[in-house]
Structures are given as C-alpha cells and as structure tokens.
Amino acid sequence: MAAAPILALQGIALTFGTTQLLEAAELSVLPGEKIALVGRNGSGKSTLLKIAAGEVEADAGKRFLQPGATIRYLPQEPDLSAFPTTLAYVEAGMEAGDDHYRATYLLNALGLTGEESPKNLSGGEARRAALARVLAPEPDIILLDEPTNHLDLPAIEWLESELSTIKSALVIISHDRRFLADLTRVTYWLDRGLTRRLNKGFAGFEEWRDSVLEEEEMARHKLDRQIVREEHWLTFGVSARRKRNVRRLGALFDLRQERKD
Ligand SMILES: Nc1ncnc2c1ncn2[C@@H]1O[C@H](COP(=O)(O)OP(=O)(O)O)[C@@H](O)[C@H]1O
Ligand SMILES: [Mg+2]
Incomplete structure (x- = not known):
C-alpha cells in the first residue's frame, strides 16, 4: 500500500x-x-x-x-x-x-x-x-x-x-x-x-520543464492556426457569404476565448 x-x-x-x-x-x-x-x-x-x-x-x-x-x-x-x-x-x-x-x-x-x-x-x-x-x-x-x-x-x-x-x-x-x-x-x-x-x-528538472513549455507552445500554435483558418472561412467561404453559420461563428468565439485563457 x-x-x-x-x-x-x-x-x-x-x-x-x-x-x-x-x-x-x-x-x-x-x-x-x-x-x-x-x-x-x-x-x-x-x-x-x-x-x-x-x-x-x-x-x-x-x-x-x-x-x-x-x-x-x-x-x-x-x-x-x-x-x-x-x-x-x-x-x-x-x-x-x-x-x-x-x-x-x-x-x-x-x-x-x-x-x-x-x-x-x-x-x-x-x-x-x-x-x-x-x-x-x-x-x-x-x-x-x-x-x-x-x-x-x-x-x-x-x-x-x-x-x-x-x-x-x-x-x-x-x-x-x-x-x-x-x-x-x-x-x-x-x-x-x-x-x-x-x-x-x-x-x-530543467529538461522536464523545457519539454512541458514546448508542449504548451505547440498547443498554442495549433490553436492559433485553427483560429486563422476559421476566420478565413468566415470571411471568404462561399457558404459563409450566402448564409451566416451561427454555430461555426460561436465555435470561433470559443476558440478565441480559449486562446485568451
Ligand atoms: N504579505 C504580502 N502582501 C502583499 N504581497 C505579497 C506578500 N507576500 C508576498 N507578496 C508578493 O507575492 C509575490 C510572490 O512572493 P514570494 O512568495 O516571496 O515569491 P518567491 O519566493 O517565489 O520569490 C511577490 O510579488 C511578493 O511581492
Ligand atoms: Mg522566496
């Protein structure tokens, strides 16, 4: 035990x-x-x-x-x-x-x-x-x-x-x-x-700390790229121009919030 x-x-x-x-x-x-x-x-x-x-x-x-x-x-x-x-x-x-x-x-x-x-x-x-x-x-x-x-x-x-x-x-x-x-x-x-x-x-410690910080940085980059992709879609996407996709807009808002936190 x-x-x-x-x-x-x-x-x-x-x-x-x-x-x-x-x-x-x-x-x-x-x-x-x-x-x-x-x-x-x-x-x-x-x-x-x-x-x-x-x-x-x-x-x-x-x-x-x-x-x-x-x-x-x-x-x-x-x-x-x-x-x-x-x-x-x-x-x-x-x-x-x-x-x-x-x-x-x-x-x-x-x-x-x-x-x-x-x-x-x-x-x-x-x-x-x-x-x-x-x-x-x-x-x-x-x-x-x-x-x-x-x-x-x-x-x-x-x-x-x-x-x-x-x-x-x-x-x-x-x-x-x-x-x-x-x-x-x-x-x-x-x-x-x-x-x-x-x-x-x-x-x-130092090796471990650097790997933790690197993982955090990668997660942040991934989130940034996703935000850019979504913004692009909402601005230029054909269906976005035709009708607003409220759910996807909401999801982008969530992503930005997550990035801020
Ligand atoms: N009693 C207190 N009142 C206001 N601020 C405090 C008090 N004690 C510590 N701080 C502040 O909290 C922060 C962390 O202090 P501390 O615990 O001494 O950190 P560390 O030991 O990691 O250097 C510092 O900015 C310090 O000025
Ligand atoms: Mg101290």
Missing part, C-alpha cells in the same frame, strides 16, 4: 490585492521525501511554503497535517530578538522529550557556542542558529526557505551531509542548484499559480 502523505495542500488559492499569486497549488509530502520547490522569482514559492507551515492562511484550498506529525519551518529572515542567547532560541523550538544535548551539538557543529546574544549576530550566524533550531527536534517535516543563504562553503557542505542522512521529510527552496540537485528526489514546479510534480529530483 502506498504511504499516506504527512502533509498535503490541495487547491490552494491566494490573491494579494488584485494579483492572484496562487490559483490551485498542490503539495504532497510523504514520510522522508526530499522535495525541491522551484519556480521563477516572485512566483510565490516562499508564500506557498508559509502556507505549508501554517503561518499564512490561503483564500481557498485545504491543508492537511497528519495528526501528531511535527513540522518545523526555516523562514528566509529568522527573528531571534525575543531570546537572550542562541541556545535559548534553539531550545525554545524543542519539546520536553527531545534530546537537549542535540541543541548544543548542532550549534557547535555550525560554529556557534550557544552563548551568543541575538543582538550581536551577523546574518550568517542568525541563519546558522535558525538551522540548529529546525534540526534539533528531528521533526517529521522540515520546510527550508533558502537554507544556504549567508553560509560559507564548509557550512553548506556540513548542512548538505546533515540533511542527506536525516529521516525528516524536506521541502527546500534554494537558488543553490548543486545543493538542490544533490539532496532532492522529487520536484514541485510552481508556475503561474499552479504546481506540477515530478518524481525526480532537481537534477531532472
């Missing part, structure tokens, strides 16, 4: 002002699945991840989180200001039964002591503390928005090896193509408010 998703988004729609950012976006996360979420700048990836995290509410659609499943979200801009130290910040993300030694272990592995005050942190240090916070409780799902931002190469390599062995399911947004290609085995492509799922990691 196929495993049930631990997190699922269905038919997610969201409009900001007058722009519809998401129309019917989907996301389905199976236990342990390593997923890349990709799309152009401004396509709504961060927003979709926030909806998955439960931090933003959609206008329409369903969010399902398996009862009892634990989820952690790494925001693009972590805010540590409410905590006295980096260790307090990491521990606040853990639960009673969690292994608290892991908080210190992760902070140290990421080059922090745990005693740093959030006031004096650089962007890179804040990001490393935030990574320790989402990794420490070993949740069922980790949602990561640009996890390699502000990290130096050794830290990126450490993170990649940590994420490649972790049992948690991952959904990763990253501009770091090698990082995504090495880690992910499933890709969700967000494009014009809709998502498409590929059961291959980011390494297989």
